[in-house]
Amino acid sequence: MVEQHAVEFPHTQEARSFHKMNIGNLANTRCGSSAEADESVVARARNLVPELRRRSEEIHALGRIPRDLFDRLLAEGLFGLSTPQGYGGLQTSVKTKKATIAELGRGDLSVGWVAAVMNNAAWCLYALFPKHIIDRLSATHGGFRGCVTVSPVKAKVRKAPEGYVIEEGRWGFNSGVYHANWDLLAIPLVDDAGNITDHGLALVPMDAITILDDWDTMGLRGTGSSGVIVKDLFVSGELVTSTSALLSGVTQATSATAPLYRTATDPLLTISQLFPVLGAAQTAIDTFLHRLPGRMIYGLNEEKIESAVTHLQIGEITAKIDAADALVQRAAEALDRNAESMGEYMPSLDRARIRRDIGFAVRLIMEAVDTLASAYGGSAARASDPMGRIWRDLRVATLHGLLVPATSLELYGRLRCGQPQKAAML
Known part of the structure; x- marks a missing residue:
C-alpha cells in the first residue's frame, strides 16, 4: 500500500462535468460580460485547487x-464575494458564490469552509x-475580515446606556477566527430589568476577544474553529443587530439596494x-478513481476496476452527488431570483423548502461518500490517507447544526401540514 500525503488529479470527465454543471447554469442565466465575470471569479478559485490539495496535510x-495561503486567497478576492463593489469586493450572486466556494472545497474543505463563513460574515456587515x-x-487595515458564531455556550449580558455590556460570554465554533479582525457573536438582547426581549449579533473587535485555542477534532481541523471568551466588554448599540429583524428581511445598509x-x-x-x-x-470521487487501477477486491482474485460491484457503486455515488448539486443549484437560483x-x-x-433541499442534499452526499469510503477499503483509516481525510472532513462538516437533515426536513414538513412554525432560524 502506497502512502500518499497529497494527490493531484488530471481533469477527469467527472470533474469536467461537475465544473460545467456549476458554470453552465451561470452562463444560462447571465450573458455577455456578466457571464465572463462569473467565470473569472470561479477560475480564481479553480486555479488554486492543485495547490490546496498539495498543502492539505499542512493545513x-x-x-x-497558513498565513501566506490566506493572504493569497484574500488578494484573489475570494473572501470578498459578499463585499460590495463600492468597497472593493466582487459582490457576486449566490450562484457564482456556489460555483466559487465549491471549487475551493474541491481543493481543501477547511479552506472552502472558512471562505464560506467569512463571506457570510461580510454579508451580515x-x-x-x-x-x-x-x-x-471597511477602513480597517486589510479590510473587514469577519467570522461569525450563532451558538453561545454562555452569554450574560446587561443593558447599558447606548448599548450592552457582555459581562461574561463564551462561544464555540469560530471558523476562521485566527485570520479575522472582527467577530459576530450571538447575544441575548435584554431590557433594563434584564428580561430577554430579542436576540442579536454583536460586532466585537478581535483585540477584545480571547481565543481558547481548543479546536481539536478528527476533521475540518484546518478551519481553526476555536472557542472564544469575552468578559466585561461594552458594545455600542450601533454594533448590534436584531436577529428577529434580520430573519424578517430588515436591512439598513445602503448596499442593501x-x-x-x-x-x-x-x-x-x-x-x-x-x-x-x-x-x-x-x-x-476523484481520489477513489485515482487509486482504483491495480487494487484488488479483498478475498477475491478480481481487480476493483473490472468489478460490476464497483461499477454499480460509482453509478449510484455519482447520481447522488449530481442530484445533491442539482438541488443546491435550484435553491441558489431561487434565492437570486427572489x-x-x-x-x-x-x-x-x-425558505423552508430551501432548508429541506439542503438537508436532503446533505443526506445524499453523506450516503455517497460513506459508500466511497467503504469501497476504498481500510486505507481510509490511515490518518495520512487523502480519502480518510476527506471523509473525516465531510463527516465533521455535516454535523453543523444548520446542515443536519432531520431538522430541516421536519421544519418543512411541519409547515406543509399547516402547523405553526417553531424554528427560531427561518
Missing part, C-alpha cells in the same frame, strides 16, 4: 489556513449595519456552508 496539521459602521470597519443584500438571510447563510461540501464530495425581483421577502414556506 490539517497547522489547524488553520454590509446588509445589516448602517453605512457609517460599514465605512469604519443591490439584490445580493436582499437575499433571504437564513437560507443564504445555511446554503453557503454546503457549497464547499459539494466540492469536497467531488474530490472524494432577491432580484424587488418583490416581497421570500415567504417562509419557500
